[in-house]
Amino acid sequence: MHEIRLHRIDLVGGNRTIDFAGAFSVISGSITTGKTTVVRLIRALLGRVPEHLPPETSSVRSVHGRVSFGESMWEIDRPLVTTKTAMVSLSRRGPGDDGEPERIIDTLRLPAERPTATDPETYIEWLLDRLAIPAVAVPRARTQATSEASPVTINDWLLYCIVRDDEIDTTVFGHRDPYKDRKRRAVFELNYGIYDTETAALQARLRSVELRLEDLDRSNEAVRMFLKDTPFASLDDIDEQVALTKRMIVDLDTRVKTAAVEGLEQTQSQVLRDTVARLEDALASATATERAASRNLLELNELHQTLMTQSDRLTRAIVADEWLVDFDFVVCPRCGTGVEASRSADGHCYLCLQEPQQGNHRDELVAEQERIASQIVETQSLIELRRDELAALKAECDQIRDETSSANAELDRRTAEFVSQRSEAMVIAAQQRATLEGRIEQLGEYRQLLARYADSEGHFVALEEKRADLMDALAQHERLSDRSEQLLTDLEARFVDYLQRLHVSLSDLPLTAAINRTSYLPEVSGRPFDELSSQGLTVLVNVAHALAHHTVSLDHNLPLPSLLVLDGLSNNVGSEGFDLARRDDTYKLLLEETKEYAGRLQVIALDNDVPAFAADAVVATLTPDDRLIRLPHRTDGERSDDETYEPYGG
Numbered sequence: 001m002h003e004i005r006l007h008r009i010d011l012v013g014g015n016r017t018i019d020f021a022g023a024f025s026v027i028s029g030s031i032t033t034g035k036t037t038v039v040r041l042i043r044a045l046l047g048r049v050p051e052h053l054p055p056e057t058s059s060v061r062s063v064h065g066r067v068s069f070g071e072s073m074w075e076i077d078r079p080l081v082t083t084k085t086a087m088v089s090l091s092r093r094g095p096g097d098d099g100e101p102e103r104i105i106d107t108l109r110l111p112a113e114r115p116t117a118t119d120p121e122t123y124i125e126w127l128l129d130r131l132a133i134p135a136v137a138v139p140r141a142r143t144q145a146t147s148e149a150s151p152v153t154i155n156d157w158l159l160y161c162i163v164r165d166d167e168i169d170t171t172v173f174g175h176r177d178p179y180k181d182r183k184r185r186a187v188f189e190l191n192y193g194i195y196d197t198e199t200a201a202l203q204a205r206l207r208s209v210e211l212r213l214e215d216l217d218r219s220n221e222a223v224r225m226f227l228k229d230t231p232f233a234s235l236d237d238i239d240e241q242v243a244l245t246k247r248m249i250v251d252l253d254t255r256v257k258t259a260a261v262e263g264l265e266q267t268q269s270q271v272l273r274d275t276v277a278r279l280e281d282a283l284a285s286a287t288a289t290e291r292a293a294s295r296n297l298l299e300l301n302e303l304h305q306t307l308m309t310q311s312d313r314l315t316r317a318i319v320a321d322e323w324l325v326d327f328d329f330v331v332c333p334r335c336g337t338g339v340e341a342s343r344s345a346d347g348h349c350y351l352c353l354q355e356p357q358q359g360n361h362r363d364e365l366v367a368e369q370e371r372i373a374s375q376i377v378e379t380q381s382l383i384e385l386r387r388d389e390l391a392a393l394k395a396e397c398d399q400i401r402d403e404t405s406s407a408n409a410e411l412d413r414r415t416a417e418f419v420s421q422r423s424e425a426m427v428i429a430a431q432q433r434a435t436l437e438g439r440i441e442q443l444g445e446y447r448q449l450l451a452r453y454a455d456s457e458g459h460f461v462a463l464e465e466k467r468a469d470l471m472d473a474l475a476q477h478e479r480l481s482d483r484s485e486q487l488l489t490d491l492e493a494r495f496v497d498y499l500q501r502l503h504v505s506l507s508d509l510p511l512t513a514a515i516n517r518t519s520y521l522p523e524v525s526g527r528p529f530d531e532l533s534s535q536g537l538t539v540l541v542n543v544a545h546a547l548a549h550h551t552v553s554l555d556h557n558l559p560l561p562s563l564l565v566l567d568g569l570s571n572n573v574g575s576e577g578f579d580l581a582r583r584d585d586t587y588k589l590l591l592e593e594t595k596e597y598a599g600r601l602q603v604i605a606l607d608n609d610v611p612a613f614a615a616d617a618v619v620a621t622l623t624p625d626d627r628l629i630r631l632p633h634r635t636d637g638e639r640s641d642d643e644t645y646e647p648y649g650g
Helices: 036-045 057-061 123-130 154-160 178-191 197-227 235-267 269-320 363-480 481-502 535-555 575-596 612-617
Strands: 002-010 015-018 024-029 060-068 072-079 085-096 102-110 138-139 150-151 514-515 522-523 563-567 602-607 618-624 629-631 644-648
Touching: 002 036, 002 522, 002 563, 002 602, 015 618, 024 036, 024 575, 024 612, 036 057, 036 060, 036 072, 036 563, 036 602, 057 629, 060 481, 072 123, 085 123, 102 123, 123 154, 150 269, 154 178, 154 535, 235 363, 269 363, 481 514, 481 575, 535 563, 535 575, 575 602, 575 612, 612 618
Parallel strands: 024 602, 024 618, 563 602
Antiparallel strands: 002 015, 002 060, 060 072, 072 085, 085 102, 138 150, 514 522, 629 644
């Protein structure tokens, strides 16, 4: 599940392709030809693009690699930029049908390291998923549970997979850099089961509990400081003070009401108030009567006008000696059907079809005229009476208004005298009431704080108990389990075996190898790595130590990716006599172990000098005339079919 194999790397724009055919591959070349740049570009392909790449890599647009994860083959195109949202193109290859060439069966485009709104998964996370490596975060300071958690990414796992030439003879996976050392320890613990997802979850819960305890402690301290100068020690004390203050407000309100009643008696204002109320009722009644009389007078005037109009019509009818019945009908007044004058003979009514009968109605009209005339006289008399009545009502209203205004003025005067006499007492009473109400509000705030403080104290105790339980659980996890101890024992045995096969010796001391259980650094014959004096010796120890990690991880299916890149194998080893033998022992060990693991482990070595027996493993030879990066070189200013390339180092 954790096996990875780099088959090919293509520098797009750098005109260089390197095929890694076997499990053990060597890139040889003298200094400044680009070997170290190969290492950094492999790291860029499988993780983060390193900063401060050599200038000649500016022509390389992307690093294209053919990589297998277990049995799954992928083509990866990684832009050679440090932008965290740069898109990485991925395509999975599969066998074609009926012997056809490989075909693309899946494609992806993922941001390199920082998720975007449309792509929540990153290429870095995708690599962890492909290698079945748990994605966890570890505290930046292991001794401080509240320290911010830092995720362990594929870049951290590559510390164990890529050994650079400037570190192979000085450090163990960059242990002298505090940041790298923290990640080195985290990867070690994850790989050997000392630290796992359950431990990470416990630490995350402990961090949450610690932060909540700190927040509660700050809140409680603020409450304690706020209540420090107050006389309240319990909720009962505050409730008693609130009840007492409320009783004082009730007593104050009673005194104010008593004083008001006394003021009414002293000023005799109640009689005036009753008089004003009676006058206002009388004024309302008189006003209503006046309005009714006005409406009645208006109606009588309208009746008089109507009678006069009717009398005029009767007068005209009497003079004309005709009934006012000469109407033309267009429709029948009974059924509404249209009628025409032509429907009857001349001299007949076209509506009833009868011959009109002439009668003498003059006397009737005169009698009606006399009756209407008498009504007009009566109506005129009523109008005169209503006018006199309305004038009397208006005079009565004016008199009541004057009396009401006088009574109100007298009431205002007496009230003003009372207020002026008692103003100071009223102001004092209002101030006392405001003070007491403010006291109740303040006591309410004290009560809320004290209640919150009491609740938080109980919560604080519960959190402390939870913290103790989590710390006990973590202590159980942090102790090496039997399996982790056995894995470290196997690692030490493999480490010493490789040292023996490399013929490492320290004076007359017996050769032993151990892994420090605190620092996780190798110790040889009781000496820590930092006390090894010979740089050639540190190179051999680093090779044996790194190789032991990978083979033990393969034996026990541990998460460490099965790729080991060693840069500068011959650094400080020497090229004559005993030193030359140690170099040969290193190559023999690497050849034997990659053969032993039958392709499950891939080792890529970069070296200045390669022994003859390992010549078949050389996949690229870099020279001052053919350096890693090849750039087009034009001698005549024109592009030609046989274009040559100008080499650049790295």
